[in-house]
Structure formats: C-alpha cells, structure tokens
Amino acid sequence: MNSLASNTPLNGTPVSEVPVVSSEPVNMFETMVANPIKVSRLQSNGVLTGPAANTKSIHYSLANFNVFQSLPKETARGVDDLTRMEMALLSGIPEEIKWSLKKYLTYSNKAPYMISLRTLPDLLPLFKTFILPLERIVEGLNKSSICDSEAMDSLQMGLNALLILRNLAQDTDSVQVLVKDVEIKSFILFILKKFQCVATGDSRWQLYEGNATFFNELTHYTLDLMEAISSYIAPAMKDDHYFQTLVSILNYTKDRYMVISILRSLSRLLVRSKANEESAADNLDHKTLSLIVSFLLVECDSELIIASLDFLYQYILPGSQRIIELFKSKECSLILEATLPNLLSYNIATPDYNLLQKHKIKLIKRLKPPAPKEPPNLSDDLFQQLFKLNEPLRSTAWLRCCFEPVQEAEFTQISLWRSYESKFGQPVRESGRKLLPAVEFIKNVSNAFNNAAAIVITDPVTGKKRFVIKGIQPRFKALGIADGERESQVPISALKSKFLNDSKEITPARQNSIPEVKFPQVLSDVSKVACTFLCLLSNDTDDGVGSTFCQRIRPLVLHKLADVPPLTLALSEYMENTSGL
Secondary structure (H helix, E strand, O other), X not given: OHHHHOOOOEOOEOHXXXXXXXXXXXXXXXXXXXXXXXXXXXXXXXXXXXXXXHOOXXXXXXXXXXXXXXXXXXXXXXXXXXXXXXHHXXXXXXXXXXXXXXXXXXXXXXXXXXXXXXXOOOHHHHHHHHHOXXXXXXXXXXXXXXXXXXXXXXXXXXXXXXXXXXXHXXXXXXXXXXXXXXXXXXXXXXXXXXXXXXXXXXXXXXXXXXXXXXXXXXXXXXXXXXXXXXXXXXXXXXXXXXXXXXXXXXXXXXXXXXXHHHHHHHHHHOOOOOOOOOOHHHHOOHHHHHHHHHHHHOOOOHHHHHHHHHHHHHHXXXXXXXXXXXXXXXXXXXXXXXXXXXXXXXXXXXXXXXXXXXXXOOEXXXXXXXXXXXXXXXXXXXXXXXXXXXXXXXXXXXXXXXXXXXXXXXXXXXXXXXXXXXXXXXXXXXXXXXXXXXXHHHHHHHHHOOOOEEEEEEOOOOOXXXXXXXXXXXXXXXXXXXXXXXXXXXOHHHHHHHHHOOOOOOOOOEEOOOOOOOOOOOOOHHHHHHHHHHHHHHOOOOOOHHHHHXXXXXXXXXXXXXXXXXXXXXOHHHHHHHOOO
C-alpha cells in the first residue's frame, strides 16, 4: 500500500503525469467544437421541397435532436390561442398587438361567444387602452391629414379595438358589461358630439376633409355601439344628451345606414317612457317628425320603413297627447293617410283580378246525345215476355219498351215496321200465330203513345214525300213491360225534364278553365308593423285625432282585408275599435 503512495512510477509513467480523478462533475461539452451547418428555410422542418430538393444538403430538424425528443408532449402545443392573444396585447410590441387585434376581430365575427366580455373580464380594460386614446386623435382631425406613422398606427389599432367591441355588443352578455362601463359610454357620447359639431356647423370644431374617411368609419362603429346599449339606458329623460345628439345627426345625415341605426336607437331610448313623466320625445319638433314620417314614402326600403314605424309606435305609445302632436302637421297626416293602407299589403302578392276581367267565361253547352237510329236490343228474358203476348198487345208493349215520346222527334214508318217484323215475324209464324199487319201496326202507334201520329211530310224543294211517325224516338236502353207502360202515361214535358236530369244519358255541363286566383297566406314584416301601428292609433279616444284618422281610412283597409285574408286577424283590434264610429 505504501508503494502505491510513493512517487514510484506506475507502468513506467510518473505519478505527476497520471490524470487526477476529481469528485467535481465534468462538463463534457467543454471540449466540443461548434460545427456550423448551413440550413435553408426549406430545410428547417427537415424536409426538402422545391428547387432545393436536388441539393446534397443534409436534412436537419429541431425534432431530430435528443434534447427535444425527451420533452413532454404537452409542451409541443404551447399556450392556447386566447392566452397567446392576451399576452400579445400586453407585450407592447406593435407587430404583436396588430396580430392579436386581428385575431380578436376574427373571433368577434366568427365566434363572439369565445371572447365574451363577461367570461373574460380582463379584455375590456385591454381594449380600452387602444380606444380611449382615440379622443386625443379625434380632437386633431380638424387640422391637416394624419401623416405621423405613430398616430396612424394608434388610430388603426383603436378602430380595430372599437370594431371588436361593436361585434361583441351584439351578444347580450357582452353588451351588459359595456353598459356598466362609464368610460365607454363617455367615449360614445364624445364621438356623437363631434359628429353633431359637423352637423350643426359648429365653428369650434370642424372635420378636415382629408380625415373624413377615418372619422366616417369611427362614427359608424360608434352608432352601432349606441344602438346596442340604447335599450339598457332607456327611458331617456327630457334633456338626455344621447337622444338630443342623435336627433341632430338624423336631421343632417343622408347616409341610409346611419339613418336606420339612429332611428333604432331613438326607438329604444323611448322604451318604458310614461305619459305622466317628461321624456326626451317632448323635445322633438315638427321638422324631425315630418322627416321620420317621410321615410314611409321610400317604398323600396323595407328596413327604413320598419325603423320609422317602430319609432312612431314608441313615440305615440304613452298617451294620446303625442298622437295630437304627430297629426298637428298636415304633411304628416297626408303621408300617413296615403302610405299606411298600402303598407298593409307591402311586398305581398295580391290576387290579379285584371286577369279574371280579361278572361272570357265560356260555358260548353249541355247537349243531350243524338237519338239512336235503331231501337235497342231486347234481352232474352224481355223477348220471351213479349213473345208470349198476342197482338195487338205485343206490338203495343214492344213500342213502349223500345221507344219514348219526344215532341219534336220522328221515325220513319217503314223503319219502325221492319224493326218489329225482323224481331217477331219468323218466331210468331213458327208458333202458328199471326203478326199484326203493317197498316194495323202503324195505326197502333197512336194507341201506344197518345201524342204520336203517322203523318206524311212533303219536301218543299224536291216534292218528295216521307211517311213518318211524329212524336217518338228510340230509347237508349229497352225498358221492362211494366216500366214502358208507366212511362207512356207521363206527359212529354215531364219526361223531358226527367231525361235532362239523367246524368247517365246526357253529357254533363262543362266550363272552360278559369285562371286560378291565389290569395296570400303570410304577412310581410312591414305589413305586421303597419298593423300594430294602426291598432295603436285606433285605441285613441272616440273623438281623438287617432280614431278619426282610423275611421277615415277604414274603406281602404277593408279592401286590403278582402285581398289579404291574414290581415283579418292582425287588424282585429283596429276593426273592433272603428266599427262603432
């Protein structure tokens, strides 16, 4: 053991040259030399594509390294999208923020329930950091166009954030969060006030023409937000700033989208207002009312008509006083009288009565078929019954079974005799009996039928004579002996009447086809709103202007009821209220 501790060489190697074994951990990568490898973008995933596929470069991928293969599988996925988007907003990096806002915008449009402001309460404060600075930018839009790239980026990010809130405001849960936020409501009013400055020509602030595009986009998003929150801040009091500002904009703008959105907001701001309380509607002048009523004349725009009728409905709902204000203007009264009856059948296909008037109704005559030229055949049983009879009973019974009395009919004497003789001549002679002679047979026709007679008809042109039996014609089907005798006693007129009622022997009456008149079964949205508005007007007092108006247009409404059956139920209240006036 001592020899091992001495300086005696081991295997010829000095002790000083023997490597010392240390207890400290050894870094095996210290002696490794980095060997750079050129990897193109096409090679970064470990698979070559395109022109680089023909190169001899070695395929490399991060996944090929052992250090990455030992990581848990869950880490390959990373954080979820919502967390990634929120972190991007908090990062302060412009590119990350733009990417995040773009993703949020997509979610708000495609799946707003995923980013609800109620379930994600941290989102609204984040969006506000981009929206509220817009006030400072808007204040400067009365000067020159925005040239500063930083201000432009702030403006675009603010508009994107505002558009996201506008989309989320369509969800009930999210809009309730927005309504509680004072800063958002203050921002909405701020933008509306700036638009009011433009509408009223306020010299203190006017929009620079080059900034109109940005301000127009901003105003549209703000009006949509206003429309969403208006139901939650109703009813608007008399001096409500939102209501007054919206009315100023309505009297100024020609933008159809803005007009419809403003009308919807004003209607909702009047919800739950009461007749015994001051309301924002009390400040409306006749100019504004006439403008709103005039929108009913735009027949090609159902959305605008519905928005106008909805506002008028909310305006007159609390009591009769506002009905008087509405009809104070002769212009409003005339427009309502001209449009409301027509709106009852708006976009409804009414029956085309002109098509019926132009169509010629032509009845196809009900004609009885021509009389047979020969007597009907006898069944074996009926023949045997007639054969057993003796003359002149046989000939009388045969005539009654096979012929019928008809006033204007005729049958030649020779054909009548030959028909009878061909059936009974030979069988009667073989039985040893005699057949009634032809002359006696012809005379016997008058015994069978009281109104039948043998006559001679002379043709006035040729002078030829025809010997016929007047007053009988062959039956379609032979009758029994008893039936034939009974029929011979019935007057000719009665026989004719019965014959005409016999559908088996006479062609039924037919009529050429008439164009089908189709009545509508469903009301349009405009017609439903018009019905609701009329029913509300009819609830006015008996001597009120609303009731008088409803009574005045009642004849026109009745015409619509005849053309559109579903209106009967929708206007039942109106008809009941106007029936006793």
